[in-house]
Amino acid sequence: MRFHADLHIHSKHARACSKDSDLTHLTWWARRKGITLMGTGDFTHPVWFAELRENLVPAEPGLFRLRDDLDGEISRTLPPSVASAPVRFMLSVEVSTVYARGGRxxxxxxxxxxxxFDVAGTLNRELARFGNLDEDGRPTLRLDARDLLEITLGGGEGAYLVPAHIWTPWFGVLGSKAGFDSIEECYGDLSGQxxxxxxxxxSDPAMNWRVSGLDRYRMVSYSDAHSPPMxxxxxxxxxxxxxxxxxxxALRTGEGHAGSVEFFPEEGKYHVDGHRKCGVRLEPRQTRERGGICPVCGRKLTVGVLSRVEDLADRPDGARPAGAAGFHSAVPLPEIVGEILGVGPKSKKVVAEVDRLTTALGPELTILEDLTPGEIAAHSPPLAEAVARLRRCEVIREPGYDGVFGTIRLFKPGEPGPVSAGSPPTLF
Structure with missing residues (x-):
């Protein structure tokens, strides 16, 4: 069975997350997007943990589904094209460890x-010794990363740990601000786990392939969604x-790990170097020429992911390890529709148009990945052209920096619109 998994999300009990991040909204959006397997997020939070136990029922081994009564209510609000798609949940949580090592x-x-739930409950009891689990769905623990891994492995058979967004400057295991130069340096004698x-x-897998020390790891990508539409x-x-x-x-061996759907890494908010306060965005070469100092205010720049990859890389661009799973880059459907209509991706016009398209064509990921341009053109010629360009990676990139998301565009000014969302738009 081939399916999409999004195993890094957050609930309404995590800071800066939507109040709609509950199981019913998450299930509704998973169906609309075309996601089969979801992380629950935040299982360390006591209130969310209780909600998960109350509203999820066992499905396949190690997985859960929404209770029948709740699931039926959701299905009635969705078009037939997506209403019956299975959605399963895996118990997951993101945690932050804060500690001193190596003088940093x-x-x-x-x-x-x-x-x-028994294994998750065991982990919760152990982790509660190192931080306040009530405070945030993504708890902060005063605990060494190596010791967190030991606790996870001891929680029960099948429990495992994946380092999150590994290149993020402040919170990634290889990040420029607080990270290490290798996975082994961080997790020590347990790094083999x-x-x-x-x-x-x-970042995307191609950037990671430049670092030979990462060859033995499976590269996974998830949304880190703070609201269901993400x-x-x-x-x-x-x-x-x-x-x-x-x-x-599949993650341990690579057998069955079929790859990933990625942001264009330039759209991420830490791709290149810069200083948001001064509006300064620099490529790695420019940062090195300036000694890592902002040319406007004289303070240190935030060194982004691209620079950090180049610091650790021992291969040129284009290198690919033998056996590495592939990937392709995409732009979320609301962003494409927003560009076509000339409005923001969260606007009412975009919401209505995406509803129309998914009702007619199926889930968003199916539209972006599987349908032919001809099938899409019957309902939106500009979208068909956008998807064709997307699949050829013909995009215009403005990279993100220092917490500012980048922009990916598919059309030059003046093409294809904006056009009305009320009927299938046409290219001129």
């Missing part, structure tokens, strides 16, 4: 997974049974 403060984010790494929005902006594709342990085995 380390702030590293990690993704933890558990195959059942790490088998997958999350690329994050500001689900699926990055996903990992599996060709396995729909089963927690099958997914785990």
């Amino acid at each position: 403060t380390r702030k590293i984010h990690h993704l933890l997974y558990a195959p059942d 790490i088998f997958a790494l999350e690329t994050g929005l500001s 689900l699926g902006r990055e996903t990992t594709v599996f060709e396995t049974g729909l089963d927690y342990f099958a997914v785990l085995e």
Whole structure:
């Protein structure tokens, strides 16, 4: 079975997250997006943990589904093209460890997974010794990353850890501000128990392939969604049974790990170097020429993912390790429609048009990945052209920096519109 998985999300109990990030909204949006396997997010939070136990029921080994009564209510609000798609949940949480090592403060984010509520409960009891789990769905723990891995492995059979968004400057295991120069340096004698790494929005597998020390890891990509509409902006594709342990085995061995759908890394908010306050954005070469100093205010620049990859790279661009799973880059459908209509991706016009398109054509990921341009053109010629360009990677890139998202565009000024969303738009 081939399916999309988004295993890094957050609930309404995490800071700066939508109040709609509950199980019913997450299931609704997963169906609309075309995601089969979801992380629950935030299982360390006591209130969310209780909600998960109340509203999820066992499905395939290690996976859960929404209760029938809740699921039925959701299905009635969706068009037939997506209403019956299966959605499964895997118990997941992102945690932040803050500690001192090597004369530096380390702030590293990690993704933890558990195959059942007993294992998750054991982890919760252990982790509560190191931080206040009530405070945030993504708790901050005063705990060394190596020790967190030991606790995870001891939580029960099947529990595992994936370092989150590994290149992010402040919170990635390889980040420029608080990270290390290798996975082994961070996790020490237990580093052999790490088998997958999350690329994050500001990098893609091709960037990671430049670092030979990462060859043995599976590269995974997830949305880190703080609201349900953001689900699926990055996903990992599996060709396995729909089963927690099958997914785990695919990550350990590579068999069944079919690759990922990625942001264009330039759209991530830490891709290149810069200083948001001064509006300064620099490529790695320019940063080195200036000694890492902002040319406007004289303070240190935030060194982004591209620079950090180049610091650790021992291969040129274009290198690819033998056996590495592939990937392709995409732009979320609302962003494409917003560009066509000349309005923001969250506007009412875009919402209405995306509703129309998914009702007619199916889930968003199906539209972006599987349908032919001809099939799309019957409902939106500009979207068909946009998707054709997207698949050829013919995009205009303005990279993000220092917490500012980048922009990916598919059309030059004046093409194709803006056009009305009320009927299928046409190219001139």
